[in-house]
Amino acid sequence: MKKETCLIYTYGAPVLRQKAKSVTVFDEDLKKLAKKMLRDMYTAQGIGLAAPQSGEAIQLVVIDLQQKESEEQVFLDGRSLPIALVQPLFLVNPTWRPAHDLKVEKEEGCLSLPDVRGNVKRFFEIILDYCDLDGNTHRLQCRDLLARCIQHECDHLDGILFIDHLSKKERNEQRELLDEIKAFGGTFDYAEEAEEA
Numbered sequence: 001m002k003k004e005t006c007l008i009y010t011y012g013a014p015v016l017r018q019k020a021k022s023v024t025v026f027d028e029d030l031k032k033l034a035k036k037m038l039r040d041m042y043t044a045q046g047i048g049l050a051a052p053q054s055g056e057a058i059q060l061v062v063i064d065l066q067q068k069e070s071e072e073q074v075f076l077d078g079r080s081l082p083i084a085l086v087q088p089l090f091l092v093n094p095t096w097r098p099a100h101d102l103k104v105e106k107e108e109g110c111l112s113l114p115d116v117r118g119n120v121k122r123f124f125e126i127i128l129d130y131c132d133l134d135g136n137t138h139r140l141q142c143r144d145l146l147a148r149c150i151q152h153e154c155d156h157l158d159g160i161l162f163i164d165h166l167s168k169k170e171r172n173e174q175r176e177l178l179d180e181i182k183a184f185g186g187t188f189d190y191a192e193e194a195e196e197a
């Protein structure tokens, strides 16, 4: 049997700095890519993955916080729903705006930056417009971790990484690790790591 790989593009790979193209065709290839990304995200034990991290500079994001027990509610197309019911989320051509001015600082990581952590200030609550994999439009209002994850993943579609939000001092503290990731060559196989673990 062919060994499954789970290649995630890492810091230093040019695709992570590109501006992702809008999706205009909602076909089987798009669904296939979304499913592969979701699988890779689970293998790598992430909660979100943007298409550029899988080497495709298109506006597609998958998210699953896997908070089955959470009592948090979100608004999807005007209806209040438990957060677990709207996930996994497949976001095509997402755009968001803050629901209000409140920003919160929390620690983040990223599958494209193995072992790097840093504090990022983001809007606490956002309103997101996006298409699903069939091209239907939706509006999602959410807060806290899901809102943070969406902002982080949408940044990827603009070629922005969370380390770009860090203070100079914080970034310098991670310099060695960042140089190491860059030197590693642009991809990381999380399937191999999962096997070793």
Ligand SMILES: [Zn+2]
Residues within 6 Å of the ligand: 109, 110, 111, 112, 152, 153, 156
């Ligand atoms: Zn990321």
